[in-house]
Amino acid sequence: MSLSFGNGALLWGVLLLVVPLLIHLLNRRRYRVVRWAAQEFLLEAFKRTRRRLTLESLLLLLLRCLLVVLLALALAQPFVPSSSPLSLFSPAQRDVVLVIDTSYSMGRRAAGGEALLERAKAQAGRVLDGLSSERGDQVTVVALADPPRLLHSVTTDVARAREAVERLAPDWRGADLVRTLDYLTENVLGDAHKEVYVLTDLQRETFHPGASAAPESAAAAEAAATPASAWRVAAEHDCRFTLVDVGEEAEAHNLAVEELLPRPENVVAGEVVSFTATVRNRTPRDLRAVPATFVIDGQREQGRRVTFDAPAGGVAVVECSTIFRASDAARANHTVEFLLEEDDLPADDRRFLAFPVHQAVSVLLVDGDFAPEPELRETALLCDMLNPSLDPETGGTVFRLRVVDDRRFNGRAEDPADYDLIVLANVARIDAEAARRLDDAVRAGRGLLVFLGDLVDARSYNERLHRADGAGLLPARLLEARGDVREGSDAVFFPLVDDFQHPLLRVFSDPELRQNPTSVPIRRFFRTEVSSKDQATAVIMKLNDDPAAPGALLLEKPAGRGRVVLFTTTADSAWAGWLDNIETYLPLMQETAYYLTLPDLSLFNLKVGDALRRTTESIPAEVCVLRPDASRDPIRDTPREMEYGEFVLPAYRATGVPGLYGLELTYPLSGAGSDAGRREVEHFAVNVDVAESDLARVEEPAFRTLYPGVEVAFATEIDARQVEQAEARAGELWRAMLWALVGLLAAEMALAWWFGRQFRGGGA
């Protein structure tokens, strides 16, 4: 509690406290003497009343002391901040909390061309006009944002609060109402009465999150329910909520770029890649020939101008194709921007993408049944599937294959980290060192594709790749092989598919193609066992060998940043009828290889506010972030931790503005290997959350149904009269103190009279 005084010197008056004390003590010493005969009755009376007498005389003394102290305090003109419990006695002071919505929808331009946030600032200014620092009025400014921010902590400095409000600019993010209310509950609202003004556009995304999601989703319904309870908790404090609606009723001209992706996502030099932008038209009318620009690698002059039509409320997909040259693959990564002309809500009119371009996808095939002649190898058919066209006219192939025998792999002649995808085909066993390197490589982001066969030593796989605790790469523990491939045996099993939406099987999701994967005869396979604790492993294709416990044909497991796919049968036609089902095998292998080598675009593409993280193989001498406005922001910290054999650079969190960021890494000349003296820039794209671009609002009636029992006043303008009334009620704590003084005086007299009356008694 901070108590301040208008006239602190008068506080010395508290010392007058000794006056009643002295009177009390002197009174005890000044007595007359009586030689008294009836002493025994007096002694008895004294024994009986002593405690009460002492108490009463002390009470009176206390009251008198309090009187003096209060008088001294009152003369010193004290005033207290409203957070203090004493403020109850100075009702004239106002304690205002301004909660200003800074989500990017507040950047919307209203009819007059002014942004909604400017309106909010103007209204906030009116609230501040009604406050007076001299009176001890307090103000707190909080941004309704994600996460909520305290812009101006509780002070009586109204001018500084005004500055804080004036400085406000829209965030490039949404607003989290629940967190903001929780923040208010925990840090701002207290016992003292507060006036809370929430200045907002009442966007549905903020006030009814989940409303735009599928209504049947229970999670969305729950999310929609939480703000009400958070609000109720906040409203339990002594406060009055006023929602100041600064929103715009008129329909907005608003296009939002929701997505920008490369197709295919593994961009390989020499291959055609098309960038697709998904644009939602939130304007309630069809738009024709909307101009837009794709900018590739920042070449603005060479931006590709396109036009598209967008139906009202619908989505338009805009494409732009290109081919990256082999020399482009040398760069760390590339960028694409998709730009619309600015509309009423500019924040969602641009979208950025950063992605790597590969020279090719390098694949290491470890062949357990290796032969000098390529066509006799275990992996012969698989190689054909990955490189189907040997026609040089079509240019380079996506997959660059290298086939080695298992001795070479186990003998460390090959490093799995040098490849994007490693394939094990009928490899008998893996030694411990090879398994460790494989583990590191996969977890650092490579793909692993495992085929089994007659040479496979299940024990070695279980021990090295699956491991006793199931934490290894292999998705399942291998049991025994089932089925018979000898001549004359007609035992055969067929795959079962539950979900065609899995990326590996999506190519077969067309009803006409659905029988393709399920008609491949599988004559022999390894039965497997997925640990019950293993939540990550997914069985993508089953077999019809045992209706009660169907065997698994295709399993998948994520491992670190990489993925592992296991086929429980052979890569060639020894155990499975792949050769007669090329129309299944070819797309399945292509999809699998793509899937396992998909770049993790989330490494380079962040949402506003996300931390930028990067790992490097060696420690760079300098790290500098190139911000979208071309300023440079060096990171001075050095890596402190390692992940999968790489150094983790300190996270960069100042990504509050959308755009293309660069991470400039300069390696020392004395550095290790190929990195020595190298300087490279890796691009990162930071985008806004498009959910915020939906400008639908929660109007007052809808608000009342959404937040039943929450007491909130609605306003579009701050009432000037209210402000004047507040001004009229000037006063400080000393008034309350004087009243208390008068009360105490009356109490003292009444008590003294009452005590006296009691003793005098009516009896004699």
Next chain:
Amino acid sequence: MPSPMESYRRYLDPRVLDKLGRLELKARTAVEGFMAGLHRSPHRGVSVEFAEHREYVPGDDLRHLDWRIFGRTDRFYIKRYEEETNLTLSLVLDASESMSYAGPGQVSKFRYGAMVAATLAYLVLKNRDAAALALTDVGVEQWVPPATKPSHLLAITRAIDKAELVRRTDPGLVLKELSAKLPPRSVVAVISDLFAAPDRILAGVRELRTRRQDVIVFHVLDRDEIEFPFDRMTRFEGLEGLAPLVADAKALRLAYLRAFEAHQELIRKGCLRHGVDFQVLPTDTPLDVALTSYLSLRAKRGARR
């Protein structure tokens, strides 16, 4: 040493005596009234007419031993005779320290009590009855045996003069001691402020009653003790060795009055139970008024009896 006349005057106010004398004339005799209720009983005393025997107790007059019975039975018996005098009034005057209290402008309780004693003695002697006086504190300090001659009044007032008022009271002990000394079937007037344990006082009264004494208790009090008019911080110095007390008198008043009244009530009820007259005599009440009213009340009652 004051002259006999002075000590005489000190306790006998001529105006009081005048009033009482007139009362005597008007209502036949106040003293007869005072002695009423005893008249019909046979009185024992030194007389020719034998009344009864009783066993000898040490201190009895050997002249009254019945030697014939001694010769027959080897036991000492005292012969008792019908008394010629009608009555003995034994005055028991409290001379303890507490009796010395006097409110401002008032006579002390002892002085007032002495006046009561002297006046009653005067009245009794005037009627040729016997009067005795015991000045008491922890024990019987002075004993003036009963006599009928008018000059006996002087003996009584001289004894009163010698009172020292320094000791505590123990009425129980005193009355027990007296009950053996007093002639039986006499009237015993106890004049005291009764500042002692009620059960001790009542025990003494009971002792007297078992000896067939007619007991009158005069409770002599100062007005201050009845009303406690103090209202300031006061140091009360206890008499009779009680601890002093400094207190706000105003605050103590109610509790004091309760304790005081409870004490008086206990004694009053006890007296009533034992058939003993109990009369409060505040020292500021004129003696004639106090005694006249009491005596006429008693006379009426005696007439009824």
